[in-house]
Amino acid sequence: MSDSAQQMRAAESAARVPDVVVITGMSGSGRTQALHVFEDMGYFCIDNLPPRLLLQLADLVGINSGVGRHLAVTCDLRSMGLFDEFSDSIRQLRAHELTVCVLFLDTEDEILRRRYDENRRRHPLAEPGESVASAIARERIQLAHVRESADLVIDTSHLRTSTLRTRLRRTFSELTDQQLMDVSVFSFGFKHGMPVEADLMIDVRFLPNPFYDPTMRTLTGNDRLVSDFVLNNPTTEKFLEAWYRLLDVAMPGYVAEGKSHLSIAVGCTGGQHRSVAIASATAAYLEKSGYHVTLSHRDLALANVRTS
Numbered sequence: 001m002s003d004s005a006q007q008m009r010a011a012e013s014a015a016r017v018p019d020v021v022v023i024t025g026m027s028g029s030g031r032t033q034a035l036h037v038f039e040d041m042g043y044f045c046i047d048n049l050p051p052r053l054l055l056q057l058a059d060l061v062g063i064n065s066g067v068g069r070h071l072a073v074t075c076d077l078r079s080m081g082l083f084d085e086f087s088d089s090i091r092q093l094r095a096h097e098l099t100v101c102v103l104f105l106d107t108e109d110e111i112l113r114r115r116y117d118e119n120r121r122r123h124p125l126a127e128p129g130e131s132v133a134s135a136i137a138r139e140r141i142q143l144a145h146v147r148e149s150a151d152l153v154i155d156t157s158h159l160r161t162s163t164l165r166t167r168l169r170r171t172f173s174e175l176t177d178q179q180l181m182d183v184s185v186f187s188f189g190f191k192h193g194m195p196v197e198a199d200l201m202i203d204v205r206f207l208p209n210p211f212y213d214p215t216m217r218t219l220t221g222n223d224r225l226v227s228d229f230v231l232n233n234p235t236t237e238k239f240l241e242a243w244y245r246l247l248d249v250a251m252p253g254y255v256a257e258g259k260s261h262l263s264i265a266v267g268c269t270g271g272q273h274r275s276v277a278i279a280s281a282t283a284a285y286l287e288k289s290g291y292h293v294t295l296s297h298r299d300l301a302l303a304n305v306r307t308s
Helices: 003-016 031-040 051-060 083-095 109-119 132-149 161-172 224-231 234-256 274-288
Strands: 020-025 044-046 071-074 100-106 152-155 182-189 200-203 261-268 292-297
Touching (some): 020 051, 051 071, 083 100, 109 132, 182 274, 261 274
């Protein structure tokens, strides 16, 4: 996607993303999981907020201050006489020129019953001696008018968690699919231990080693002399061509799975020369492809580096 296309998409997303998202729906339909997705997207999130506090909270966190922040809350509408307050609170928000989306998560009764049975949980609405099926039926009746007035209804009956995450992110985020995934690229040295947190790891010890050149031994992959030595080598050029093709296949797959964070480790012997140069090249390539990337060098502080 070109830079202009990405900018146009970001502008369109910003225009459609609401200031406030109110998440409600059937118990067991995934409200908490949905709220976690909004939290990952940078929303200010509150669980089980009484509707009467919506406007007060929006003012408190500066949703209408022009800073571009968004608010997501879950509202439990089954008790404490909150039904009437809910509609009034939504009207108040809109009267204050805040854009609001009421998101209703629904699930088939049989699947809800099975979830409660499998988790051995008591339905939160169930009265003493009442069956799960009866409690579900009663809750559905109580929430019928909320569902009818909702701006968006998502049936989670047969949705994988990753699918729900992807749909919410694409609907409620100003960022592109690539930008929604935080990518951490870091170099390391095998002699200092394998990184246990890496999702992808590449070993570049097969590349020519600048360490054996006295003029580069105390430099790092961040120095132009070392970087040129590593990156301009014919072997490296062939490797990077293949490495970038692999990333072009793998990265969209991780995005499609709704992965929120991906860690890519690049290793050489000491984590000083080759891995630093290749990690930097990898981060630059991914940034150019539209990903949100952070670059670090785990073991560079342990290297024998020239200080002058």
